[in-house]
Amino acid sequence: MTSSFQSPFQEDVNISTIEMHTAGEPLRIITSGFPQLNGTTILDKRKYLKEHFDHYRKLLMFEPRGHFDMYGVLLVAPDVDGADIGAIFLHNEGYSTMCGHAVIALGRYAIDHGLVKNPTSPETRVGIQCPCGLVEAFVEYQPGGSGCEEGRTGAVRFQSVPSFLFASEAVKSTVSISHPDSDDLAFLYGTIITDGKDAFSDKVTANVCVFADRQVDRSPTGSGVSARIALQYFKGHIGLGQSRTFESGATGSVFTAKAVQEVTCGEFKAVVVEVGGKAFYTGGNTFTLEREDTLGHGFLVQ
Template identity: 55%
Template sequence: MEMEVQSPPHQGGEFSVVDMHTGGEPLRIIVSGYPEVKGDTILSKRRYAREHLDHLRRALMFEPRGHADMYGALIVDSETPKADLAVLFMHNEGYSTMCGHAVIALGRFAVDYKLVKEPQTPETQVNILCPCGLVQAFVEYSDGKTGRVRFLSVPAFVFAEDVPVEVEGFGELTVDISYGGAFYAFIDAQRFGLDVTKSRTRDLVDAATAVTKAVKSQVKLYHPCSEDLAFLYGTILTDGKEEYSPEPTANMCVFAEAQVDRSPTGSGVTARVALQYHKGLIQMNQTRTFQSGATGSQFTGKAVQSHRTSKTDREEQTLLFI
């Protein structure tokens, strides 16, 4: 039976969204219904949304329409003609600067919903302006259908190695801090007597959250392009298998307000690739497989270019495949 569905009389706004997921991690793409997000740049739009429209983030991310681990992407106007679309990322705490799993989903979304007018076979490039910069997604396309997606991220770099922090309940621990469009602290889950694929999620969340709080209170971050990017997004617990192996290495990302990423974490994998390359544990163009400790889904990533800057000892640009 077919029937035409119309909205009954109601008060308040009406939003059009498309729900997707990447490796089990949700993405709610907000297509229409949002008021104008003012600002001349993507970062000023992010500030405006946080200061003036945050009630809408809460309405779309939290129950009853969403849940504590919902993730959102709001399509906004781009200030650069190079971009096919611009996007703000949102979650249970606020607004991220980069999200790899969202970029992967948005790549397919842009082609499927014809934001890219002339898709190319075998692969269509989709330029996505994120708060951290322009990211290039490449979407498999054949016979009118989209497939696998990879992306070239913004430059990633290691901020600091072996940073000592006093973690409540665990004492002094050392963490590595790396940037892949957002800053993450990295630490082996075994330091807490935990396993990222077998331990209770609650225990992993508690450990990662304690690390995040410690780093935020004890370490001042710096980003060479903008202070808006200089904040710790979360902590990634790893299985400690940092040296290259053809076997997958697992990790679990806990970000924002104790939110668990069901995917291996796109920006987190980017930051982890930069960290492994910086330490000489993987080589340029050497593909590594990363597995989600939560769901077992996998991403692959590799460093594709290296260059030095005056602000950091080294920056590595990374390419993430799925």
């Protein structure tokens, strides 16, 4: 019997990755074997990847190499001043515009793998261009070791693009979403379930973030706590520089976060939020695909 299966890959595949986690949430960093992306800007490259190479996302995020809640990142050349690296994020549904846990891990990865020249102690700045814009990470740096030994604390803080309260309605269908910078950023990405302690600024507050296609974040979620800080700030529960601790309802891991500056984003009042956490290495892989392996192209059991 002749199989009708048509592989989207033209040849056998070999892709190398470095594996990390931030507060329990995995990050698969693609280091080699991925095709070149066309495009001038990072949003152009993200669109090109989605339209032409989405089968690579499924190959690396789905089973048998990944799982329903796997998360990954592809490094690309940045196209804005101040960026050391560019990052396109991958998950079970598609492509994030921002990912805080990935930024924390990438900050450490960039130092350890020589992507930032002349790192300084006790902290080194790493500029990471995400699809949402330039994010600045500050990595605790301990010179004198080799490779990942130099960043053994794993501690990273980052300041993201402005966060703002777009609307406080609870029903998605009643809100028409827009973004002042790009229509590519105008969508509802996730839902955060909290313990209701927004107004209790002196207490640790827990949350669980469900994003993409029902993917559950193991960490407190960097972009999620940025959104919660913006909400609490504009409701008057916290002030500038007032730090809060956010706990993951899934693993008990924690991030700290605070609003450090009030700015504007288009017509919206916004805040720059600083988030802190730790990232660690878990290993490395070389993944292969034989074109005749139909299951090896990726599948999900839900």
